[in-house]
Amino acid sequence: MSQQLIFTNEVAPQLDGLIAAHGECRVFLIADVNTATLVLPRLLHDSARLSDATVITIPAGDTNKNLESVARVWKQLSDNGATRSSLVINIGGGMVTDLGAFAAATFKRGVRFINVPTTLLAAVDASVGGKTGFNFNGLKNEIGLFREADAVVISTCFFDTLPVEELKSGYAEMLKHGFLTSANECNELMNTDITQIAADRMLTLLERSVKVKCDIVAQDPTEHGIRRALNLGHTAGHAFESFALAQNRPIPHGYAVAHGLLVALILSHMKAGLDSGWLYKTAAWISDNYGTLTLTCDDYPTLLRYMSHDKKNDSPDRIAFTLIATPGDVRCGVIITPADITAALDIYRDLLHV
Numbered sequence: 001m002s003q004q005l006i007f008t009n010e011v012a013p014q015l016d017g018l019i020a021a022h023g024e025c026r027v028f029l030i031a032d033v034n035t036a037t038l039v040l041p042r043l044l045h046d047s048a049r050l051s052d053a054t055v056i057t058i059p060a061g062d063t064n065k066n067l068e069s070v071a072r073v074w075k076q077l078s079d080n081g082a083t084r085s086s087l088v089i090n091i092g093g094g095m096v097t098d099l100g101a102f103a104a105a106t107f108k109r110g111v112r113f114i115n116v117p118t119t120l121l122a123a124v125d126a127s128v129g130g131k132t133g134f135n136f137n138g139l140k141n142e143i144g145l146f147r148e149a150d151a152v153v154i155s156t157c158f159f160d161t162l163p164v165e166e167l168k169s170g171y172a173e174m175l176k177h178g179f180l181t182s183a184n185e186c187n188e189l190m191n192t193d194i195t196q197i198a199a200d201r202m203l204t205l206l207e208r209s210v211k212v213k214c215d216i217v218a219q220d221p222t223e224h225g226i227r228r229a230l231n232l233g234h235t236a237g238h239a240f241e242s243f244a245l246a247q248n249r250p251i252p253h254g255y256a257v258a259h260g261l262l263v264a265l266i267l268s269h270m271k272a273g274l275d276s277g278w279l280y281k282t283a284a285w286i287s288d289n290y291g292t293l294t295l296t297c298d299d300y301p302t303l304l305r306y307m308s309h310d311k312k313n314d315s316p317d318r319i320a321f322t323l324i325a326t327p328g329d330v331r332c333g334v335i336i337t338p339a340d341i342t343a344a345l346d347i348y349r350d351l352l353h354v
């Protein structure tokens with residue numbers, strides 16, 4: 001990947017250096033209403049260069065990752081004289097990095113941008129890998145393009161204001177990366193108390209986790225093959241997320257991924273020979289950290305419908321899963337029948353005592 005990844009807890013000086021290297025230019029900072037209050041003042045205080053930048057603030061939350069917010073960013077860039085040689089810096093969670101990157105990548109056919117992720121999920125996942133976009137017509141990430149940031153400045157220093165739910169949500173994606181890597185990585189992540197990780201250690205864990213994603217994306221930047229490995233836990237996870245939302249009990253994305261990961265491990269045991277010890281260990285860890293979902297066998301048809309509508313599937317009887325034979329040994333695009341998914345959901349409920 002060409003994007004520069006910088007792991008540091010000295011974010012402002014790093015940004016000053018990147019701005020200087022970019023040459024004489026106008027700088028635009030994109031934040032949502034929360035990061036504008038919780039993060040921006042800290043950066044402005046520590047930076048020698050950001051005080052001249054134009055701040056563009058958008059409403060927070062995934063429901064605002066829409067065309068209206070994109071248009072708002074484009075308008076502000078236009079009204080404030082942004083040119084092709086300007087620099088955009090996205091400061092926020094995945095909503096801001098996805099949307100700000102898209103707005104920058106399309107303004108005047110492309111303005112360069114830097115991502116400064118401020119949630120764990122954005123640090124470990126959304127801010128790297130080049131997927132940009134926004135929700136449209138009721139569909140998630142319906143519009144977008146692949147465009148890598150010039151640089152991503154990854155730190156842990158803004159996590160101190162993150163609600164613990166947001167931390168746990170990002171940590172589920174780290175565990176996913178763990179299962180794509182090795183048994184040691186999984187064990188280390190599951191033996192760590194998410195809420196008690198010292199900043200230095202978290203930065204090291206983040207660096208290892210981001211490397212997993214980057215190595216996969218480098219082999220398949222536009223997702224025609226191995227990049228689907230990153231979908232581990234997401235086929236069932238997206239179904240759980242949509243199901244909870246439809247029941248008016250929304251759960252954070254990473255919580256759904258954690259539960260989806262368990263379903264993927266069960267199917268991995270059934271279809272790819274994964275040792276059953278991983279199911280018990282992961283089930284106990286998920287139940288401790290992410291609780292349980294309210295689910296009965298009457299809900300299976302709805303869940304199956306959500307899984308078959310996943311954009312990566314073309315038919316209701318052919319639902320593709322990413323599975324693992326052992327941690328680090330990945331099988332992409334394994335077709336699973338509805339009967340096997342039903343069996344896996346039964347085992348899932350047994351393991352979690354749902």
Ligand SMILES: NC(=O)c1ccc[n+]([C@@H]2O[C@H](COP(=O)([O-])OP(=O)(O)OC[C@H]3O[C@@H](n4cnc5c(N)ncnc54)[C@H](O)[C@@H]3O)[C@@H](O)[C@H]2O)c1
Nearest residue numbers: 034060061093094095118119121122125126131158161162
């Ligand atoms: N591009 C990709 O590859 C990719 C991958 C995964 C997820 N995503 C996208 O990322 C988004 C989810 O990202 P997210 O979980 O970071 O959500 P988010 O950006 O909506 O942030 C969650 C909440 O935390 C707030 N917040 C951000 N930083 C904070 C801080 N330091 N302290 C306190 N509050 C803070 C935000 O304002 C928001 O209210 C979704 O839109 C998803 O589609 C993209």
Ligand SMILES: [Zn+2]
Nearest residue numbers: 173234253257
């Ligand atoms: Zn995810």
